[in-house]
Amino acid sequence: MNKAILFGADDSVYVRIARMTLHEKGVDYDLVPIDIFAGDSVPAAYVDRQPFGKIPSFEQDGFRLYETGAIARYIDEAFPGPRLQPEDPRRRARMNQLISIADAYIYHHLVWGLYVELVSKAASGEPPDQRRVGEARAKMPVCLGVLSDFLGDSPWLCGDRLTLADLYLAPMLDYFLMVPEGVEEFRKIENLRIWRDRIGSRESFAATCPLARS
Ligand SMILES: N[C@@H](CCC(=O)N[C@@H](CS)C(=O)NCC(=O)O)C(=O)O
Structure with missing residues (x-):
């Protein structure tokens, strides 16, 4: 190949x-x-x-x-290598549910509604869309709460093994964690903080860190 x-x-x-x-x-x-x-x-x-x-x-x-x-x-x-999708149908359904949540809500609210509006636009001198920020702020605790509930006491979002759900959420939260109010809220949630450190220490995370921020 x-x-x-x-x-x-x-x-x-x-x-x-x-x-x-x-x-x-x-x-x-x-x-x-x-x-x-x-x-x-x-x-x-x-x-x-x-x-x-x-x-x-x-x-x-x-x-x-x-x-x-x-x-x-x-x-x-x-490709060969460690499986990134659970075999068990219910765990796999949870992983797919999380990926849909990431696509539909986390990316929309935490990346576009907060990071783009408050950090990215500020860097280029553009004013934020306050309606969009307000909507994202209101959804921020819902987004983080859902992730924390999925994680529970497990090392990874869908249990004992790293899955595609972790690989979806890590890049999204990396942008969200450049928003000061996002960091403040995130720090209060212990299991998410530990997960973030865990995924942040993977070679795949370091090797793909955008050049602008490496
Ligand atoms: N549904 C697409 C979404 C991909 C996506 O939104 N990519 C962003 C960059 S992170 C993009 O291309 N944005 C350009 C635009 O929205 O015009 C996928 O899963 O690949």
Whole structure:
């Protein structure tokens, strides 16, 4: 098999999820930089790979794939290395539930509603959208509470073993933890703090840390 190729930017949450999955599986890959925000529109050649213009997309030996959930599950299933999805149907359902929660709520509220509005926009001198911040602030305790409940006393979000759910949440929370009020709230939740230290010490986490912040 030829080397896997991932297309995207290294500061993207979703690209990092795919990269962490590749690292955890020990799969060699090339990251081909795609800047979807440069210029007026997403480059046509890239739209051919991802019609919705989002990153990442994946290719190996002519097999093209987009949508991070599909990419991560494919990498787990197609390559040797530690399994990143539970065999047990109920645990697997919990992992898939968490991935949906991350996609629908955590990314929306904690990354876009708080990090982008309060940190990223401030860095470029843009005022935050207060309606969006207010909505995200109200949902922040719900988001963190749900994650803490999933985690319970376990080392990983879905039990004793690292799964794709951990690889989804780590890059999202990494951005959220650049928001001062996010850090304050997060510090109060002991099991999440311990989990964050645990995932933060993985080679896959360090190796995929966006260059701007490494
Ligand atoms: N559903 C997509 C979401 C990917 C996504 O939202 N990627 C972000 C970067 S982290 C992106 O491409 N944003 C560009 C945009 O929304 O225009 C997936 O799972 O791959």
